[in-house]
Amino acid sequence: MPKAEERVIVPEVVVERLPLYVRALKELAQRRVEVVSSRELGERLHTTPAQIRKDLSSFGRFGKQGSGYNVQTLLTALQSILGLDREWNVVVVGVGRLGRAIISYPGFAPEGFRIMAALDNDPRQIGQVVGGLVVQPVSELPRLVKEQGVHIAIVAVPRDQAQEVIDLLVQGGIRAILNYAPITPKVPNGVRVQNIDPVLAMQSMTYYLVAGERRQAKPSPAVR
């Protein structure tokens, strides 16, 4: 086993890449691959071997020069570093169409994310059953945090309610928020937010589409 070094400050971009490492290593482990080189790992993750070695060096010594990484050892270590060796309790706030799609998404539970409550402030939604959960008012959140331990909140409310809901979540003790509303919410230090915004993702791709068009000097689509 690698000797775990004291936790140093790891750049956020590295932390955000680690789940990709875990996913790639899981696939390799399923295929009974025992050892992987930084070159192979780099190809899978569309990055360079040097980047892989640099990223992993933040967390201790995982590989032996020239012999690659032991897949299972590295996987177990990264899962522990990321806290993926346990269950996390998740609440979903907002049970409109998006919230319902999130609650029924089959990809969370196998990764240890247990959706244990659904909250909404719309009186028409409260009391309804969504994905086996009775929808509760958002005001129940502090009680849920205290009594059952809630680690992560997923926010799927409309844009104009998002900041208010996020303020309530933070007051209620939530320290990690996955935000689907198209805002960059304000949160105090120590609260982590990940924003999921398909419009922003598309808007950075159009930059490259425009650049490609200019290179090819094709006629451009109609201006709005």
Place this chain on the structure above:
Amino acid sequence: MPKAEERVIVPEVVVERLPLYVRALKELAQRRVEVVSSRELGERLHTTPAQIRKDLSSFGRFGKQGSGYNVQTLLTALQSILGLDREWNVVVVGVGRLGRAIISYPGFAPEGFRIMAALDNDPRQIGQVVGGLVVQPVSELPRLVKEQGVHIAIVAVPRDQAQEVIDLLVQGGIRAILNYAPITPKVPNGVRVQNIDPVLAMQSMTYYLVAGERRQAKPSPAVR
């Protein structure tokens, strides 16, 4: 107006931040703010004034020393750079629960992303009407690309079908893919992919939750 410089190679991380600039500038413009400093813009985007100035300097001279940026000028320029001054035709592939939530999402059209077709390979879905669109087989894609111009495809199919569907999209002429399936798809050079994966986003937040717990030395939740 700033003099547009010749397009240089701009780092991807900068391109991915630009839509956030556009969103912040739009909010300022709506509030009739005429001039904004890099300090104010930095506060809104949770970054430093130096980062703002550096990012924007890639695209030419937008600000005057000491007097800040003209909101409308900068907004118009960035919209043009990102191709946000036109309409983009989008197809959604996969009309399960997630695909339907995407098709009915009200946030795309106001930003110029027009969902103009819904595709699926499930015979039970083909012919159904989803959000005003008749679901067509994926094999229709090349025709749609040729006859109507499709710029972006949103992939909302299950994990085990995603790579195959993405291969078909690329063969059909698609150069920008917003992928919701939990894989890192392989695509040829020149094709842009943005992956939207809530599990990966949560997995990087748990790193910080674990780090916070260690700092506070609280008892940790049950190990799985």
